[in-house]
Amino acid sequence: MSWATEEVCLGAWLIFTLPRKICLQIRGYSWFLGWYVFVIYIWQHLLTCLGTLAPLVSITANRVAGFVIYRKAKYEVDRVIESATGSSPLEWVNTAGTYPTLSTLLCFSTAGMIQGAVLTPILSKFKQHFGVTQN
Numbered sequence: 001m002s003w004a005t006e007e008v009c010l011g012a013w014l015i016f017t018l019p020r021k022i023c024l025q026i027r028g029y030s031w032f033l034g035w036y037v038f039v040i041y042i043w044q045h046l047l048t049c050l051g052t053l054a055p056l057v058s059i060t061a062n063r064v065a066g067f068v069i070y071r072k073a074k075y076e077v078d079r080v081i082e083s084a085t086g087s088s089p090l091e092w093v094n095t096a097g098t099y100p101t102l103s104t105l106l107c108f109s110t111a112g113m114i115q116g117a118v119l120t121p122i123l124s125k126f127k128q129h130f131g132v133t134q135n
Contacts, residue, residue: 062123069118074111081107 074090081103082088089107092098 062119065123066115066119070111070115073114074107077107077110077114 078088078090085103087103089101089104092101093104
């Protein structure tokens with residue numbers, strides 16, 4: 001089961017099942033006691049989702065770190081290419097009607113390689129763990 005399926009199932013459970021069950025359970029209580037039962041019910045059911053939330057948080061942190069490193073590397077490589085050639089690959093790409101050139105391909109490819117080189121030693125343990133648990 002992939003993380004996307006778990007996320008969809010959790011979202012469907014939160015949207016459809018949870019409000020109906022809560023309304024049925026707090027119907028007979030006063031306003032204050034109803035909110036107390038509501039908070040306890042949510043707390044108990046969120047604790048059952050912790051097995052799903054941990055991989056989602058880890059994957060999200062992995063993606064955020066990857067995007068941050070890629071962005072910083074992209075601008076650094078752009079600066080180096082601009083100092084060597086006099087033209088900025090990022091300015092070229094952001095101009096309407098332009099096509100990729102060798103310098104733009106070099107800029108984005110190098111930024112991706114830097115991101116992979118930085119994150120692989122750190123995140124390979126997590127990836128191996130998720131690969132083992134998903135089989």
